Amino acid sequence: MGYSSLVAMGLMAACSDDSSNSPKDEISEAIENQEINTNPCIYDGYTAMQGASGETLCLDAEGTLAFWINTDGTYGFPEAAQGATESGTTDPSTTTPDPAAETSPSDPATDPSANDPAESTTPAENTSNFCTTDKALYTVNGISYYKDAEGNLYYFDASCNKTTVTAATPESSSSETISEDPETAASSASQPGLTSSETVTPESSNSNVAPSSSADATANSSASVVTPSNGSVPTISYAANGATVENNNNCVTVTGGEVEITCAGDYDFSGSYSGADAQIRVYSPKSDSGVYLNLRGLTLTNTADAPIYSQMSSKTFVVAKSGTTNTLSDGSTRTKSYTYVNSNNETKVDTTSACIYAKDDLTIKGEGTLIVKGNYNNGIHTSNDLRFRGATTINVTAANNGLKGKGIVDIENGNITIAATNGDGIKSDEGEDAGSIVDNKGIVNIKGGNITITKAGDDGIQAYNYIIVQDSVSEPNIKVTSTGKGIVSDNRVYINAGKIDISSGDDGVHSNLNVYFNGGYTTIAAPKNDGVHADSTLMINDGTIYVTNSYEGLEAWYIKANGGITDVYGTDDAWNAAGGNDGSGNTNQSGQSNWGFGPGGGMGGRMGSSSGFLTITGGVHHAKTGSGDTDGIDSNGELTISGGVVIVECQISGGMGGSFDADGSASLTSKTVLGFSSGSSEKGTNYNVSFTTGSYYGTSNIAFKPTISGRYMVATTGQPAQVSNTSSYQKSVTFPSGSSVYYNE
Structure with a gap:
């Protein structure tokens, strides 16, 4: 089911095993009939606890989180053991016995990590995850919660101080607060779980909540918790002299044509620039909810390096906005290396090897046009998972591989054209170096879209673990012209749907x-x-x-x-x-x-x-x-x-x-x-x-x-x-x- 931050009148799906009388149904009915009592959790049988960000946590009789009430009156419902798994274990093949008797692979189609955070309200990890090796019970609005031997619920603040959750204030609950529009609720001095003297700041467009009290500030003090002073999205414009920024949220640093982003959120880019410093670099804590690079008519040519380099982030999104054409080109050589500290506090030295180059999860989306010219090596590359969402028109030319997601390449939609001079059109090779399969990695999962590989100097589509073509989103249309093999895997290939045309x-x-x-x-x-x-x-x-x-x-x-x-x-x-x-x-x-x-x-x-x-x-x-x-x-x-x-x-x-x-x-x-x-x-x-x-x-x-x-x-x-x-x-x-x-x- 995943997390949901839904307005009260739009609650969906059941939480309990009794589908005829689920907590969600009862909550919806109580709200609709305005049968709200003094319990902040709306009806009896639930214990109300004060969450780290001001929300009210509603625990059932066993002490399990059933739902929570955000400070703006919206509701969220948890997923069991959130963060414990990255994907399911469904075999994408049929149940026909395999004479080779190998272990069935996991099906990426059931992978919740493939969901786009822009389309789901699943919160990102919080700094509390780095304070303990214990497994969290659940995560609410970016804060992970744990339970000690005595059954007390607790979390860690940004300084890794253990903080015990206390009871919420019942007097503040009212039907007016519950049914308010989120924008109106933001300015109310009476919110569920807050005393009358406290106020809250609404969620910003990038889903980062600004602390409204000293307690909240302690729990959320990280680079990811920054709200623009005027509520507007930072806008970066390129011209002949480099980049300028408006509405800076204190997370954008501009040096000539180089733009460094250090916080989660939305960032708009436009204009044209060419130079050895033409680069958008993301260095954001992995506890962030994600960085969105919104391209609104951008032409960026780096004559010596990569125009987009995501050094560290929870997830980075490159979004080609509707009605715009965006062109990215990199240099044909590399002479520069980057030294930085990653999320594990390890010092790393890195050289970009693609036009769009990322170390962590990367998603390409939007309804505009994205042209990528990989003159040095790969066109688009990430060392982790690469996903394509939305009806983006993408044209990639590359000296080596067109698209490479070392962990996963997951394509749901888009019109993608690839010309790879010497390498593979699409590639995922996690596990190849060690010669052994890594669970849920080394996968190419095509669930929709139109993919045309006009030229592959080696193979058209290649994966170490497995390739699956299916129609879980739409019917894929794939055309491959390759010097080597058309579709190839070291282990398995599943053709479950789609129209595929191969010339190899x-x-x-x-x-x-x-x-x-x-x-x-x-x-x-x-x-x-x-x-x-x-x-x-x-x-x-x-x-x-x-x-x-x-x-x-x-x-x-x-x-x-x-x-x-x-x-x-x-x-x-x-x-x-x-x-x-x-x-x-x-x-x-x-x-x-x-x-x-x-x-x-x-x-x-x-x-x-x-x-x-x-x-x-x-x-x-x-x-x-x-x-x-x-x-x-x-x-x-x-x-x-x-x-x-x-x-x-x-x-x-x-x-x-x-x-x-x-x-x-x-x-x-x-x-x-x-x-x-x-x-x-x-x-x-x-x-x-x-x-x-x-x-x-x-x-x-x-x-x-x-x-x-x-x-x-x-x-x-x-x-x-x-x-x-x-x-x-x-x-x-x-x-x-x-x-x-x-x-x-």
Whole structure:
């Protein structure tokens, strides 16, 4: 649920297990009917305690925080053990057993850390988190609360002094106070939890509360608690001589073209400037709620360094405001290093390696246009999590990687275009250096938006842990053109939704472990390598896979198709179940064998000739090969087709194999299987039936019009023949390549 700071009349969702009589419902009803008693927590059964920032904490009979009342009359509801987790543990794959039996990964789609603080009122950490290693019970308005052995609630002030929470004043509660508009409530001298002699200052636009009493000042004395003297957002304007600032909140320092920001809040930027000092640098305590860099028509060119450098912050937001175009460019070399003290009181020396460079969480959002020119290395880079929110139009060119979030790259929306000269289009590689997965890191999570990678000197989209494409926000539209692989992970790839178009010099979709197709429409052109390759398991559950050109269409040690539609063309084998990494016998452009050991969690080198399993239980599949010693459906081990619709067109000329081939046992029991070939098939029942491209052929269960001519057919329900009328079949599917199959279940 997360935190909510909601006006009293807009309370949402239930807190208790009894959804028919929840505290939130009772509170709403009591407020609406003005049945407010003298208990500051509105109705009996709750204990009112004075919060560190003036709010009233309402504890139930067990002493657990049920809700709180802010000083402006709004309400907040806690999330259990706030701050204890960063993400959930849902497996983004299906529940189909994985023959590789690896541990299921966490699903970034359930990660509450992916929520934008601008869209959620989850408070940031307070300095109290640095005063103890104990786990906080909950956090309210930036203050973490703990409980001692005697059951007393306490928090730490900014000097790490332990402060025990005391009872709130009941006399101050009134229905007028509860129902007031927040702006009006700010000026009232009678607030819930305050004595009549105290007043409060309302929350500012950047969610930082100014202390209204000496006690509050002690609890909140940090760089994050500063309110502009006139309530306006600081405005920084660039011109030929550098930057100037208006409405300075004592958190902005300007030196020529260099702007340093040391507090949370909103900051507006506009104008144009070029120079070696053209830089916006953020150095804000991590206890802050976040720094918002609002770009309102800014052109900033740093000739020697990065124009935006977030050295330290809780979160930094780069916001391209609606109706504006903003251009950022960095220098092509680096000669400057920065020495600073991080949140762990460690001295660090840093050199910026991107046009927009951040050490902590970074979010790109807004509805304007952002142009990023990474002339030195990466376009946009953070050492932690990189998120994209809003309908921003983003155009990134980079000497190396276009977008890199070492921890996570999480894309919900936006129109993103990337040209990466030498590196990857999108990259997340946490764990790669150590060679082991870091939980909830090393992930690319695409949940919506339009992404076009016009050029990738290496891979299009790369992650060490896993890549997931899903439609939890909107249907993603992804187009990748790469010299290397199109979409690649050292461990897992999940294609659950979206429209994906890949043109790659190496494999189209590749994993050193497993690939799962659970939905979406994926088109792949990988003429020199595999369309889809998994060193371990390729699982097809749903969606459409259209391989227009490849050396081998689908390759993995274990291929299992439970559903979906596949239309695959391979100049060698269309489907190949073979052990090892890229071990189909193909050679790379230098002529060296691809049978070598791959990086990361793969199966190692090519396994023996009996290695491989290929199982089809459902779906509709069309496999076509080029001419030569080719196989349509090939397993270097066992082959089982017990369900689904399978059409094979094999243009074998010499060699052995044909439509269906297996080095181990083969079982073809599905009634909807047809093979067309110019040579006999090693597996399945062969029939000497000539066929041409002008007619349908098949049995009473299935019919297909081949795109090649030949004289050998494979069927599972008797000898096939020419079919003059397809109206008797119950179902039909038209493949992406244009051919149609008719069949009865």
